Amino acid sequence: MVKRIVTWLVAIVVLFGLLAFAYQRLKPHAFHGMVLQSPKPAPDFTLVTEGGKEVSLKDFRGKIVLLYFGYTFCPDVCPTTMRELARAMEILGEKKAQKVQVIMISVDPERDTPEVVAEYARNFYPTFIGVTGTLDQLAQVATMYGIYFKKNEGTAATGYLVDHTATVTVINQEGYIKLIFPYGTPAKDIADDLAYMLR
Amino acid sequence: MRSRRISRVGTLLFLGVILVLIVAACAPSQSASPKIVIENVWARPTRSGMGGKVTSAAYMIIKNEGNEPDRLVGAMSDVAEHVEIHQSIMEGNVMKMRPVEGGLEIPAKGQVELKPGGYHVMLIGVKQPLKPGDRFTLILEFEKSGKKTLQVEVKEM
Numbered sequence: 001m002v003k004r005i006v007t008w009l010v011a012i013v014v015l016f017g018l019l020a021f022a023y024q025r026l027k028p029h030a031f032h033g034m035v036l037q038s039p040k041p042a043p044d045f046t047l048v049t050e051g052g053k054e055v056s057l058k059d060f061r062g063k064i065v066l067l068y069f070g071y072t073f074c075p076d077v078c079p080t081t082m083r084e085l086a087r088a089m090e091i092l093g094e095k096k097a098q099k100v101q102v103i104m105i106s107v108d109p110e111r112d113t114p115e116v117v118a119e120y121a122r123n124f125y126p127t128f129i130g131v132t133g134t135l136d137q138l139a140q141v142a143t144m145y146g147i148y149f150k151k152n153e154g155t156a157a158t159g160y161l162v163d164h165t166a167t168v169t170v171i172n173q174e175g176y177i178k179l180i181f182p183y184g185t186p187a188k189d190i191a192d193d194l195a196y197m198l199r
Numbered sequence: 200m201r202s203r204r205i206s207r208v209g210t211l212l213f214l215g216v217i218l219v220l221i222v223a224a225c226a227p228s229q230s231a232s233p234k235i236v237i238e239n240v241w242a243r244p245t246r247s248g249m250g251g252k253v254t255s256a257a258y259m260i261i262k263n264e265g266n267e268p269d270r271l272v273g274a275m276s277d278v279a280e281h282v283e284i285h286q287s288i289m290e291g292n293v294m295k296m297r298p299v300e301g302g303l304e305i306p307a308k309g310q311v312e313l314k315p316g317g318y319h320v321m322l323i324g325v326k327q328p329l330k331p332g333d334r335f336t337l338i339l340e341f342e343k344s345g346k347k348t349l350q351v352e353v354k355e356m
């Protein structure tokens with residue numbers, strides 16, 4: 001009698017476990033980032049990283065690419081975002097992080113040489129790439145991605161500052177713009193969306 | 200009967216005078232003044248690969264337990280050439296960083312949080328690398344409360 005009850009209990013627990021598992025797998029993923037309703041092909045661009053090496057978006061087809069436009073002199077918003085992206089990689093783990101390429105594009109070519117921005121980006125996570133270009137090239141890339149940036153007068157101590165769109169653009173493995181992460185998206189939400197895209 | 204009434208009036212007068220004296224004695228401590236208390240002080244590490252001057256930002260919660268507002272009007276530290284009070288302002292998705300003009304008001308019985316993406320104490324021209332675990336001294340200057348010396352811990356978010 002007792003044996004029978006135990007058998008039934010075990011069966012019920014297993015059944016609930018299977019149902020929960022199936023639900024987890026089948027339920028639609030609710031993205032944390034802003035989903036582009038009609039994903040459009042991410043325009044290709046070529047900018048420069050350390051050693052004068054050219055970096056093109058198409059080099060990373062098959063990986064998820066995260067684009068962030070910023071500048072290294074920025075003490076607040078840029079390092080906050082770069083740190084969240086690095087933490088997202090840590091949450092994903094090395095193996096999945098290899099399928100994600102973070103590219104920081106410096107919109108401050110006066111202060112940030114390709115060497116400077118490359119080292120800055122790598123400082124947050126070893127695989128992160130930093131690139132920049134001429135002001136004309138940067139303006140062109142920014143326009144293609146709907147990114148605004150503008151030099152602004154600062155104080156005597158800071159010199160000029162750069163106002164810039166602080167979102168992260170997510171390009172999927174097929175080269176389509178899939179998601180936008182607004183400033184302040186927590187690392188775990190970023191990791192969650194990326195893990196789903198990598199499933 | 201009459202003398203008793205007089206003594207009663209006398210007692211009342213006496214109590215009244217005492218009351219006035221007590222109120223007068225308390226008045227200075229009740230007069231408006233700010234009381235600044237600063238908590239959760241930390242700063243971001245510097246990175247190699249910074250174009251121009253090396254920068255960092257310090258964050259904290261500034262509480263004012265007093266009954267009069269105060270203003271954070273300046274800051275200084277030996278670790279940086281310049282220290283300024285800044286605000287990152289989000290307009291749509293565009294982030295703009297600006298110095299806070301005229302000081303940062305800390306309301307009476309209120310608090311202001313300096314946090315990433317908002318108010319921060321910006322360190323400009325940081326002289327040596329700030330690594331997680333390092334500590335340094337930061338002096339904040341308030342309009343009424345004067346200078347406050349803080350120990351800042353460097354840490355990653």
Ligand SMILES: [Cu+2]
Pocket residue numbers: 075076285286296297319321
């Ligand atoms: Cu600032």
